Amino acid sequence: MKALISVDMEGISGIVHSSETNPERYDYQRGRELMTAEANAVIAGVLDAEPTAEVLVADAHGTFRNLLPERLDRRARLVRGKPRALNMLAGLDGETDAALFVGYHVRAGEGPGVLAHTMNGEILDVRVTTRPPGDDVRGTGRAAGEAVRATVRSLGEIGLNAAMAGHHGVPVVLLSGDDAACAEASDLLPGTVTVPVKEALGMAAAVTLHPEEARDRLRRAAADAVTRRTEIPPLTLTGPLEVEVDLASPHTIDLAVLVPGITRARGARTVAFTAPDYGTAYRLVLLLAQLATIRPA
Structure with missing residues (x-):
């Protein structure tokens, strides 16, 4: 063990x-x-x-x-x-x-x-959205018009x-x-x-x-x-995952969008990305936390 x-x-x-x-x-x-x-x-x-x-x-x-x-x-x-x-x-x-x-x-x-x-005080929130397989009713066996609900978790x-x-x-x-x-x-x-x-x-x-x-x-x-x-079951978040991260500093936002796949989202404090699996999402959040330690020259 x-x-x-x-x-x-x-x-x-x-x-x-x-x-x-x-x-x-x-x-x-x-x-x-x-x-x-x-x-x-x-x-x-x-x-x-x-x-x-x-x-x-x-x-x-x-x-x-x-x-x-x-x-x-x-x-x-x-x-x-x-x-x-x-x-x-x-x-x-x-x-x-x-x-x-x-x-x-x-x-x-x-x-x-x-x-x-969360992390170092510069990350204000991390929201991870997961969806069941298929994002519409086709092939799901659901009644027409019944939505497949996404799950949004705010994680520290x-x-x-x-x-x-x-x-x-x-x-x-x-x-x-x-x-x-x-x-x-x-x-x-x-x-x-x-x-x-x-x-x-x-x-x-x-x-x-x-x-x-x-x-x-x-x-x-x-x-x-x-x-x-x-x-005790493990916490499993199955990809693809949609992730939004709220950051304290606008300077960190400017650095974050230099990373391929990370974009500005709503408002002045949020960036977003899609990750194929949770391992990738976790590493990108760690990278954002590290970027937040960099101050303007």
């Missing part, structure tokens, strides 16, 4: 402010320690249920160099640094049996949620990464974060075990569990989630 644990930082118990998640701020070291301890709790839970499991841990916050390697459970292997294929899911492949998301946060524009954002990091795991046939069996992140996961990923480690009061405030209590809950939940992995 192979498990990938993707660990973000904003949804860790005790963390409520960017000073605890930003390497340039005074409280970051404490944030790293809390993050590493929660990763260890989930590693322990996986191995409680599956003692011979192969466990990879993907550092999935910011620089991807936050987890303390010397303090990580030695039974797991750590994936750190960037850029890298699959971004927050580095290490995922077709041999992976389960993905576990630790310390995740709600998407931009939702909440109240602690440090809510939870949904974007869960769908990428699903693209590889891998279910997300566990997610931890604040109550808003857990609610987002429950709505999008039926069956996924959620562990709310704090109750969001706003962007930078929460009622939080004691870190040791959070770790105890995470360890038990991880063991349970891995045991039930075959009962």
